[in-house]
Amino acid sequence: MILKGKKTILRPIKLSDAPRFVRWMNDPEIIQYLSIRNPVTLEGEKEWIKSLKKNKNDIILAIDTDKGVHIGSIGIHRINKEHQRATLGINIGDKNYWGKGYGSDVFRSILKYCFGELGLHRVELEVHETNPRAKRMYEKSGFIFEGVKRQANLHDGKFYDNIVMSILKQEWEKKK
Numbered sequence: 001m002i003l004k005g006k007k008t009i010l011r012p013i014k015l016s017d018a019p020r021f022v023r024w025m026n027d028p029e030i031i032q033y034l035s036i037r038n039p040v041t042l043e044g045e046k047e048w049i050k051s052l053k054k055n056k057n058d059i060i061l062a063i064d065t066d067k068g069v070h071i072g073s074i075g076i077h078r079i080n081k082e083h084q085r086a087t088l089g090i091n092i093g094d095k096n097y098w099g100k101g102y103g104s105d106v107f108r109s110i111l112k113y114c115f116g117e118l119g120l121h122r123v124e125l126e127v128h129e130t131n132p133r134a135k136r137m138y139e140k141s142g143f144i145f146e147g148v149k150r151q152a153n154l155h156d157g158k159f160y161d162n163i164v165m166s167i168l169k170q171e172w173e174k175k176k
């Protein structure tokens with residue numbers, strides 16, 4: 001599956017992407033925003049990439065720029081057909097590409113896929129309270145503040161809140 005946006009191309013993750021994931025997933029600056037806490041190995045990432053094909057409830061794609069540079073990944077997780085909902089998770093691991101509109105472009109493509117192709121009614125996500133860039137990108141993409149999971153993530157010995165945001169199909173249709 002390939003989804004083309006204006007600045008990004010979303011494509012299946014390949015085994016040869018593994019070393020970049022290892023680098024990003026061991027970078028403290030990046031993982032502070034994610035739920036991952038344990039060190040990641042090359043073997044572990046290769047196993048994870050192999051397991052993706054068998055996984056029916058998640059769709060995880062690589063993010064390439066329109067020039068073909070692999071900069072991160074986007075996941076549609078916990079796809080629930082009965083309730084027509086899923087949870088998104090994005091990581092742009094290459095920091096040179098932060099704050100330049102790549103995340104917003106990925107979200108335009110992925111929301112179109114979620115509502116248009118997967119037939120979802122609701123897409124949700126969680127964001128750490130300490131991540132204003134992500135919050136801003138989600139708001140720009142049409143996500144609405146829904147609530148707070150109190151002290152849901154532990155970072156450097158301190159608990160932080162997670163903010164829950166969501167977008168419904170009718171809100172996305174009005175926005176596009």
Ligand SMILES: CC(C)(COP(=O)(O)OP(=O)(O)OC[C@H]1O[C@@H](n2cnc3c(N)ncnc32)[C@H](O)[C@@H]1OP(=O)(O)O)[C@@H](O)C(=O)NCCC(=O)NCCS
Pocket residue numbers: 030033034072090091092093097098099100101102103104105126127128131132133134136137140
């Ligand atoms: C969060 C992430 C996906 C956002 O993607 P991105 O390409 O950097 O975001 P965009 O450039 O499309 O949009 C970012 C917006 O936040 C704004 N922004 C950047 N830094 C900010 C800050 N410190 N405070 C408030 N807003 C900020 C930008 O100005 C931009 O808004 P604008 O277009 O109105 O000017 C990406 O930065 C990333 O993957 N970061 C590391 C991992 C992560 O945080 N993942 C999300 C976990 S919930």
